Amino acid sequence: MNKLELIHALQDSHNLTKTEATKCVEIFFGEMAKALEKGDRVEIRGLCSFHIKTYDSYAGRNPRSGEKVVVKQKKLPFFKAGTELKQRVDRAG
Template sequence: MNKLELIQALKDSQNLTRIEATKCVDIFFGEMTKALEKGDRVEIRGLCSFHVKKYDSYAGRNPRSGETVVVKPKKLPFFKAGTELKQRVDK
Protein backbone atom coordinates (compact mmCIF):
# COMPACT_ATOMS: atom_id res chain seq x y z
CA MET A 1 0.00 0.00 0.00
CA ASN A 2 1.28 3.45 -0.82
CA LYS A 3 0.20 6.89 0.36
CA LEU A 4 -2.38 7.36 -2.42
CA GLU A 5 -3.97 3.99 -1.65
CA LEU A 6 -4.11 4.91 2.05
CA ILE A 7 -5.83 8.20 1.20
CA GLN A 8 -8.34 6.34 -1.00
CA ALA A 9 -9.08 3.77 1.74
CA LEU A 10 -9.62 6.53 4.33
CA LYS A 11 -11.83 8.45 1.90
CA ASP A 12 -13.98 5.39 1.18
CA SER A 13 -14.28 4.10 4.75
CA GLN A 14 -15.07 7.45 6.40
CA ASN A 15 -17.06 9.14 3.61
CA LEU A 16 -14.54 11.99 3.35
CA THR A 17 -13.63 14.05 0.36
CA ARG A 18 -10.26 13.34 -1.22
CA ILE A 19 -8.96 16.68 0.11
CA GLU A 20 -10.07 15.88 3.68
CA ALA A 21 -8.53 12.40 3.54
CA THR A 22 -5.29 13.82 2.13
CA LYS A 23 -5.13 16.38 4.96
CA CYS A 24 -5.64 13.65 7.58
CA VAL A 25 -2.85 11.49 6.16
CA ASP A 26 -0.52 14.49 5.76
CA ILE A 27 -1.15 15.60 9.35
CA PHE A 28 -0.53 12.08 10.66
CA PHE A 29 2.79 11.61 8.86
CA GLY A 30 3.80 15.23 9.44
CA GLU A 31 3.39 14.91 13.21
CA MET A 32 5.29 11.62 13.23
CA THR A 33 8.12 13.26 11.29
CA LYS A 34 8.24 16.24 13.66
CA ALA A 35 8.43 13.94 16.69
CA LEU A 36 11.28 11.93 15.15
CA GLU A 37 13.13 15.13 14.18
CA LYS A 38 13.01 16.16 17.86
CA GLY A 39 14.37 12.74 18.86
CA ASP A 40 11.09 11.53 20.37
CA ARG A 41 9.83 7.97 20.09
CA VAL A 42 6.59 7.32 18.17
CA GLU A 43 4.54 4.31 19.26
CA ILE A 44 1.34 3.02 17.71
CA ARG A 45 0.13 0.36 20.15
CA GLY A 46 -0.31 -3.06 18.59
CA LEU A 47 1.24 -1.94 15.29
CA CYS A 48 4.76 -0.55 15.52
CA SER A 49 7.16 1.95 16.98
CA PHE A 50 9.69 4.32 15.47
CA HIS A 51 12.73 5.85 17.08
CA VAL A 52 15.93 7.51 15.97
CA LYS A 53 19.17 5.56 16.18
CA LYS A 54 22.45 7.45 16.43
CA TYR A 55 25.49 6.05 14.64
CA ASP A 56 29.02 7.17 15.41
CA SER A 57 31.59 7.98 12.76
CA TYR A 58 33.50 4.99 11.41
CA ALA A 59 36.05 4.04 8.77
CA GLY A 60 34.34 2.55 5.73
CA ARG A 61 35.54 1.34 2.37
CA ASN A 62 34.61 2.56 -1.09
CA PRO A 63 33.53 -0.66 -2.87
CA ARG A 64 34.72 0.57 -6.29
CA SER A 65 38.19 1.77 -5.44
CA GLY A 66 38.80 -0.05 -2.17
CA GLU A 67 39.82 3.31 -0.69
CA THR A 68 39.21 3.83 3.04
CA VAL A 69 36.79 6.69 3.73
CA VAL A 70 35.49 8.24 6.93
CA VAL A 71 31.72 7.95 7.28
CA LYS A 72 30.29 10.89 9.24
CA PRO A 73 28.11 10.31 12.31
CA LYS A 74 24.42 10.13 11.45
CA LYS A 75 20.95 9.60 12.85
CA LEU A 76 18.48 7.31 11.10
CA PRO A 77 14.84 6.40 11.78
CA PHE A 78 14.34 2.84 13.01
CA PHE A 79 11.10 0.83 12.68
CA LYS A 80 10.13 -1.98 15.03
CA ALA A 81 7.02 -4.08 14.43
CA GLY A 82 4.72 -4.64 17.40
CA THR A 83 3.85 -8.07 18.76
CA GLU A 84 0.24 -7.90 17.57
CA LEU A 85 1.33 -7.01 14.03
CA LYS A 86 3.86 -9.85 13.99
CA GLN A 87 1.17 -12.32 15.08
CA ARG A 88 -1.33 -11.12 12.46
CA VAL A 89 1.22 -11.33 9.64
CA ASP A 90 2.36 -14.80 10.72
CA LYS A 91 -1.13 -16.38 10.48
Protein backbone atom coordinates in the same frame (compact mmCIF):
# COMPACT_ATOMS: atom_id res chain seq x y z
CA MET B 1 -0.46 -0.24 0.28
CA ASN B 2 0.90 3.15 -0.67
CA LYS B 3 -0.04 6.64 0.48
CA LEU B 4 -2.67 7.16 -2.23
CA GLU B 5 -4.33 3.82 -1.44
CA LEU B 6 -4.43 4.81 2.24
CA ILE B 7 -6.10 8.09 1.30
CA HIS B 8 -8.71 6.24 -0.77
CA ALA B 9 -9.39 3.76 2.05
CA LEU B 10 -9.88 6.59 4.54
CA GLN B 11 -12.06 8.47 2.07
CA ASP B 12 -14.29 5.44 1.40
CA SER B 13 -14.61 4.23 4.99
CA HIS B 14 -15.46 7.62 6.52
CA ASN B 15 -17.30 9.40 3.67
CA LEU B 16 -14.63 12.09 3.43
CA THR B 17 -13.70 14.12 0.40
CA LYS B 18 -10.35 13.30 -1.17
CA THR B 19 -9.02 16.64 0.12
CA GLU B 20 -10.09 15.89 3.70
CA ALA B 21 -8.65 12.37 3.61
CA THR B 22 -5.39 13.66 2.11
CA LYS B 23 -5.12 16.30 4.85
CA CYS B 24 -5.62 13.64 7.57
CA VAL B 25 -2.88 11.44 6.12
CA GLU B 26 -0.53 14.41 5.65
CA ILE B 27 -1.05 15.54 9.25
CA PHE B 28 -0.50 12.01 10.59
CA PHE B 29 2.75 11.40 8.75
CA GLY B 30 3.93 14.99 9.20
CA GLU B 31 3.58 14.81 12.97
CA MET B 32 5.37 11.45 13.05
CA ALA B 33 8.25 12.91 11.03
CA LYS B 34 8.46 15.98 13.30
CA ALA B 35 8.65 13.78 16.40
CA LEU B 36 11.41 11.65 14.87
CA GLU B 37 13.33 14.77 13.79
CA LYS B 38 13.32 15.89 17.43
CA GLY B 39 14.61 12.45 18.48
CA ASP B 40 11.33 11.36 20.08
CA ARG B 41 10.06 7.81 19.91
CA VAL B 42 6.77 7.23 18.06
CA GLU B 43 4.62 4.35 19.29
CA ILE B 44 1.33 3.16 17.84
CA ARG B 45 0.09 0.58 20.34
CA GLY B 46 -0.56 -2.83 18.85
CA LEU B 47 0.96 -1.87 15.53
CA CYS B 48 4.53 -0.59 15.67
CA SER B 49 7.06 1.86 17.01
CA PHE B 50 9.70 4.04 15.41
CA HIS B 51 12.87 5.32 16.99
CA ILE B 52 16.11 6.94 15.93
CA LYS B 53 19.36 5.01 16.12
CA THR B 54 22.65 6.92 16.12
CA TYR B 55 25.76 5.50 14.51
CA ASP B 56 29.22 6.81 15.40
CA SER B 57 31.60 7.79 12.63
CA TYR B 58 33.93 5.09 11.40
CA ALA B 59 36.68 4.43 8.86
CA GLY B 60 35.27 2.85 5.72
CA ARG B 61 36.51 2.09 2.26
CA ASN B 62 35.37 3.32 -1.13
CA PRO B 63 34.40 0.09 -2.93
CA ARG B 64 35.30 1.51 -6.33
CA SER B 65 38.77 2.88 -5.60
CA GLY B 66 39.66 1.04 -2.40
CA GLU B 67 40.55 4.39 -0.83
CA LYS B 68 39.95 4.79 2.91
CA VAL B 69 37.26 7.32 3.81
CA VAL B 70 35.76 8.59 7.04
CA VAL B 71 32.02 7.95 7.28
CA LYS B 72 30.38 10.70 9.32
CA GLN B 73 28.15 10.07 12.31
CA LYS B 74 24.56 9.52 11.21
CA LYS B 75 21.09 8.95 12.57
CA LEU B 76 18.60 6.58 10.98
CA PRO B 77 14.95 5.81 11.75
CA PHE B 78 14.12 2.26 12.82
CA PHE B 79 10.78 0.45 12.67
CA LYS B 80 9.82 -2.25 15.15
CA ALA B 81 6.64 -4.26 14.63
CA GLY B 82 4.35 -4.65 17.64
CA THR B 83 3.36 -8.03 19.04
CA GLU B 84 -0.23 -7.72 17.82
CA LEU B 85 0.92 -6.92 14.27
CA LYS B 86 3.34 -9.84 14.27
CA GLN B 87 0.56 -12.20 15.34
CA ARG B 88 -1.85 -10.87 12.69
CA VAL B 89 0.71 -11.29 9.93
CA ASP B 90 1.62 -14.78 11.14
CA ARG B 91 -2.05 -15.88 11.15
CA ALA B 92 -2.61 -14.45 7.68
CA GLY B 93 0.33 -16.36 6.18
